[in-house]
Amino acid sequence: MIDTLDLQFLLAIKQHGSLVGAARFLNVTPSAVTQRLQQLEARLDIHLIDRTARRLHFTEEGELLCRKGQVLLEQHKALLEEVMQQHGKLVGSLKINAPFGFGRKYLTDIIAQYHRLYPEVEVLVKLSEQPLLEEQERFDLILHIGELYNSNLIVHTIAPNQRFICAAPVLVERYGIPSSPQDLLNYPSIALQENNEDTTLWSFEQQGKKQTIRIAPSLSSNDGDVVCSWAKEGLGIIMRSQWDVAEALSQTLLIRLLPEWALPEAPVVALTHRRKGMPERVHAFMTLLKQQFTPEAPWQKLAGTQQ
Structure with a gap:
């Protein structure tokens, strides 16, 4: 009567909202989708989709098939995975979302290693400017750095990560070495726009004493590489994660300012939908x-070589 391929076909139409969209997803012609839908309806003797030139609407029976069919497909997939795992094999798909810069710098090799170990797992990696603003349910794991606002996701700490104020040596020569956070207001500044954070408000703490400044950046970007590049050219001071500037600091392309003042930490965390039954x-x-970030993360090792 109806099999998993039929259910997948219907769900493709549902997901993409049109026969043309489903055809593009399935890599077939729109006429092939129309013909297959007609054959399925004829085989079931049930009208599944009302379609006009402008819109597509699932009938009550079509909606039922999609709703229950999704559950059956997930159960079918879980059953196959369990059977394969009995033989020591991992199968299925792994969907990961991570920030652009961190993903490019640190995840590429880890995912390649994972693929060599578990070649039958299909891995999808999406690098995003703001991972937490994506449709979270679409991903098995989300990498996040920085402040974590209200979230129902489970937090797994991966590695510690500090934030530093940095400047190029040429800029320090021009403006001098600051002695307090307020002195930073005399410098040109650069802001990185990320995670919907207030990135122009910089908060410092030293032995229980707190200071906050509001910078007025002359340059800003949503790309960390761009921001760091501008800073290396002496165009302004930046506040960046240790993971991003550790190499530049070790090569003296950047200098850390106010090391005796602590900024809010931004640990690298992995977010999942559940802790048990993962x-x-x-x-x-x-x-x-x-394993890749224990006992020391790469940026911590670089910091150790500077001491």
């Missing part, structure tokens, strides 16, 4: 991820 393919990636 799919083995996700757990295996989490294990590999933590």
Whole structure:
């Protein structure tokens, strides 16, 4: 009567909202989608979709098939994965979302290693400017750095990460070495726009004493590489994560300012939908991820070489 391929076909139409969209997703012609839908309706002797030139609407029976069919497909997939795991194999898909800069610099090799270990797992990595603003349910794991606002996701700490104020040596020569956060207002500044944070408000703490300044950046970008590049050219001071500037600091392309003042930390964390019952393919990636940043993260090792 109806099989998993039929259910996947209907869900493709549902997801993409049109026969043309489904055809593009399935890599077939729109006429092929129309013909297959007609054949499915004829086989079931049930009208599943009302379609006009302008819109597409699932009938009550079509909606029922999609709703229940989605559950059946997930159960079918889980059953196959469980059977394969009985033989020591990981299968299925792993969907990861991560920030652009961190993903490019640190995740590429880890995912390549994961793929070599578990070649039957299909891995999808999406690098995003603001991972937490994406549709979270679409991903098995989200990498996040910085402030974490209200979230129902489970937090797994991967590595510590500090924030530093940095400037190029040429800028320090021009403006001098600051002795307090207020002195930074005499410098040109650069802001990185990320995670919907107030990135022009910089908060400092030293032995319980707190100071906050509001910078007026002359340059800003949503790309960390761009911001760091401008800073290296002496165009302004920046506040950046240690993971991003550790290499530039070790090469003296940037200098850390006010090291005796602490900024809010921004640990690298992985976010998942559940702590217990995590799919083995996700757990295996989490294990590999933590191994790469334990006992020291790469940026901590670089800091050690500077001492």
